[in-house]
Amino acid sequence: MLLAYRIPRQPSTLRITIWRKLDRLGVARLGDGLVALPADARTREQLDWIAEEIGEMGGSATVWLAVPGNAAQERAIAEEMRRARAAEYRAVAEQAEAAASARPGERSRTIKRLQAELRRIGRRDYFPPIEREAAQRAVRALVRVVEGAG
Amino acid sequence: MRWATRAGVHIDRAACAWLIRRHLDAEAEFVFVDDPALVPADATPFDMRGAELSHHGGDCSFETILRRYELDDPVLWKLAEIVHEADLDDERFDAPEAAGVDVILRGLSMICDDERVLEITGPLFDGLYEFHRRALLLGREPA
Known part of the structure; x- marks a missing residue:
């Protein structure tokens, strides 16, 4: 499951709030504004709420149920986590x-x-x-x- | 009145349903849907993305309902701390009950449907409320 997001640069406290929440969830960071988690009911809900919160602070966020292009990529992400x-x-x-x-x-x-x-x-x-x-x-x-x- | 929320209820939705029945609408009827688009026109949605009665600015839906309906009973706000931590686990509050309530709700969702979860958790929240009501009056843990 992926969360693609953009957060306004200012105020930086909002960015930090979201970063902390994502860290607490143990996300894999795939790139700027793109994080991944294994999909289950709980992670789905958590990412949905964070996406909502980013929207409320004037940013944009979408949640995706994604399939990796190949198994090696998936293993690499799991290994990083x-x-x-x-x-x-x-x-x-x-x-x-x-x-x-x-x-x-x-x-x-x-x-x-x-x-x-x-x-x-x-x-x-x-x-x-x-x-x-x-x-x-x-x-x-x-x-x-x-x-x-x- | 009819109220709608996401199927597969967990702590926040179960607590909201209890709060709605006890404090807002004794005749409340609950509808569980898999998609926000399936909320019936005559139902008020809660704890769903895009709904007014939902997570806002770091609050869980239970806290949002307390604010929106101006329920300022300090015992309800104490329960809100437990619900918040069980749901969001962001350590905003010190609520040691949260971990236990979270596990109980997750376990219940494995063995019964949503209607039954609300039936069982009704007395659970009644008990939590009474415990914290007495604690507040006594200024210490009741026996």
Whole structure:
């Protein structure tokens, strides 16, 4: 599924709002003003609303159900999305490992934050990379450190 | 009155239907359509692209209906935070209930049709409303 859009240059806060929303959805960026997501009921609805919002701010946007010209293109886009999520999972794993030596209160706060971060990444993870398991393990290990310290 | 929305209802549409029945039109009749072009002429559309009662400026449809009909009950606005987060998940509000409500609605849409989802979620929203009404009166979580 594709969203083709144009947003007025000013005010830039509107552009940033839309960029943030697209980032949160984990879109693949195919070009200037063109992003892709795997099509399902939820992504369809999310892109529809963003298209609507762009229209309300004076831009233009269309949503397409598209078929890639060949399978290699599709794989390349999926691979790019997988790599983007893998980097996010690695960052979570690193923070979890670093927090093992932090003070107890700080550790508990980090656990909460990383668990929320894992949920956020999971929602935009359409092609789970192997790093997901490592990140989940690292956060679970941190939970055990805290429980062990009781 | 007749009201129309997109078929395959999720949190925002279920909550809007509840809000319409409880606060705007006790006799409300709902029509579910797959295409905005199929909305009957005598029905008011909601939570559909192009409709007035829909997402606007970062608000979900539930919030839009509250604004449009000037429903300023603070308990309804508390529910609006939950609906907003369950629907848009943009972290504008801190609504820990949202994740649970979202999963319940997604699960229900897998096992029943839209009419039935509205039937089941009626008491769910009634309960959420009552909980938050008491919480507001007490100034803390009710027992």
